[in-house]
Amino acid sequence: MPRRRNRTHLLHPGDVVVAGRGETLETLLGSCVALILTDPRRSVAAMCHVVHTGTAAAQPGARDTTHGEVALAAMRTQLRAIGIEAQRCEAYVAGGGNMFPDLFRADHVGAQNARWALAAVARLGLPLLAQDLGGNRYRRLRWTVGPDLPEIRVVEVPETVS
Numbered sequence: 001m002p003r004r005r006n007r008t009h010l011l012h013p014g015d016v017v018v019a020g021r022g023e024t025l026e027t028l029l030g031s032c033v034a035l036i037l038t039d040p041r042r043s044v045a046a047m048c049h050v051v052h053t054g055t056a057a058a059q060p061g062a063r064d065t066t067h068g069e070v071a072l073a074a075m076r077t078q079l080r081a082i083g084i085e086a087q088r089c090e091a092y093v094a095g096g097g098n099m100f101p102d103l104f105r106a107d108h109v110g111a112q113n114a115r116w117a118l119a120a121v122a123r124l125g126l127p128l129l130a131q132d133l134g135g136n137r138y139r140r141l142r143w144t145v146g147p148d149l150p151e152i153r154v155v156e157v158p159e160t161v162s
Contacts, residue, residue, distance in 0.1 A: 014066035016074040029095035031110035037089040046075040053116035096133040
C-alpha cells in the first residue's frame with residue numbers, strides 16, 4: 001500500500017476504511033462502535049464504524065456495513081487484498097455509549113454494540129490493545145496509523161432549551 005502521509009479518513013456510520021502508516025482515521029461515536037484492526041508493526045490499519053450488531057435481517061446477503069458482521073467481513077476482505085490477514089492483527093475498540101440514559105438503563109444499543117465488538121475480537125483471537133466503551137458520552141476517536149494509541153476525546157453536547 002503506498003504511503004499517503006497526512007491524509008485523513010473521516011468515517012461516517014457504516015464506513016469501512018483501510019489506511020497506511022501516517023494516515024489518520026477519525027470518527028464520532030455515540031452508541032456506535034469503532035473497531036480498528038492493525039498489523040503488529042502498525043503500518044496498516046482497517047477501521048469500521050458499526051451502528052448495529054449482526055447482519056441486516058431484512059435483506060439476506062445484503063452488504064450493509066452499518067451492521068457489525070458485514071463490516072468485519074469487509075475489513076477482512078480489504079486487509080487480505082493488501083496481503084494482511086486479520087487473524088494476525090491487533091485491535092482497538094471504542095464507543096458503545098448509552099446516549100439516552102433516561103430511557104434505557106440496562107440493555108441499550110450501545111451495550112449491545114460494545115459486547116459485539118469485544119466478542120468479535122475474541123472470536124478472531126486478537127490481542128485487544130485498548131478499549132474505551134460505555135458511559136453516557138459521545139467520543140471523537142482519532143488515530144494516526146503508527147505506534148501511538150488512538151486518541152479518544154469526550155465531546156460535550158450542549159443541553160437543549162425547551
